Amino acid sequence: MNWHLWLPSPQHISNAAQLRSAAYLQNTMRQAMGMIVILALLAGFLPFIFQWFLAAQADTVVPIAQAMRASAEAQDVAGRIGIPTPWFFNSAALRDLYQTVAGMDQTLPGWLAGGLSALGEWLNWPLYWLTLWIVYGAIVLVANKALGGNVTMQRFYAATGYAAAPLLLIGLSPIPCLGGLAGLVGIGWSLAVYVRANAVVTGLPLPRAVAAVFLPLPVIGLVVLLVGGLLVALSALLIAL
Secondary structure (H helix, E strand, C coil): CCHHHCCCCHHHHHHHHCCCHHHHHCCCHHHHHHHHHHHHHHHHHHHHHHHHHHHHHHCCCHHHHHHHHHHHHHHHHHHHCCCCCCHHHCHHHHHHHHHHHHCCCCCCCHHHHHHHHHHHHHHHHHHHHHHHHHHHHHHHHHHHHHCCCCCCHHHHHHHHHHHHHHHHHHHHCCCCCHHHHHHHHHHHHHHHHHHHHHHHHHCCCHHHHHHHHHCHHHHHHHHHHHHHHHHHHHHHHHHHC
């Protein structure tokens, strides 16, 4: 199998991450897709190990272990400020509640159930990244067209795929303090690469390229709010009926 057909060279990825214009014209949409899949798996590896360990400790699957951890942290914060916490913030009680609601009859050993659920979460990373790349990119393409940019869909996606490279820093998220900071740096860096790539392939001046990348954000936020409000309204209507 010719891997160079599915992946840009490491040097091209490095050049793109350093915002060098020529790099954004040296790959294909297929290479961008392969790169995103590989980078997402690399970024998700440390969280996969952390989630497996967390779930194995709790002797359950990842979603329940995460809920237990969140409840324990909330209980700790509430205790520090002197707010009484209800019974369901108890980790063991919360685990039993979630398992009962989910109808789970866990027959697998905790470490195996946790490992399989963590593996599923890890394999979803490329799907999440590809979905974001395609859907967000489609909205940016519309914004580009409205602002006078001219680029083919294949060339646009090939260039903007490089924005996934800085997101490797998100993989450090399980590390206390450093993980959160690394994630913020990774997201900011990724947006910078995306803007640079968009400016190069569309020929838009930098201010317009920035506007095209950031205009979709309030649109997406508005859609989320509308959909959320609609779901809440439908839920209230069903309850009333």
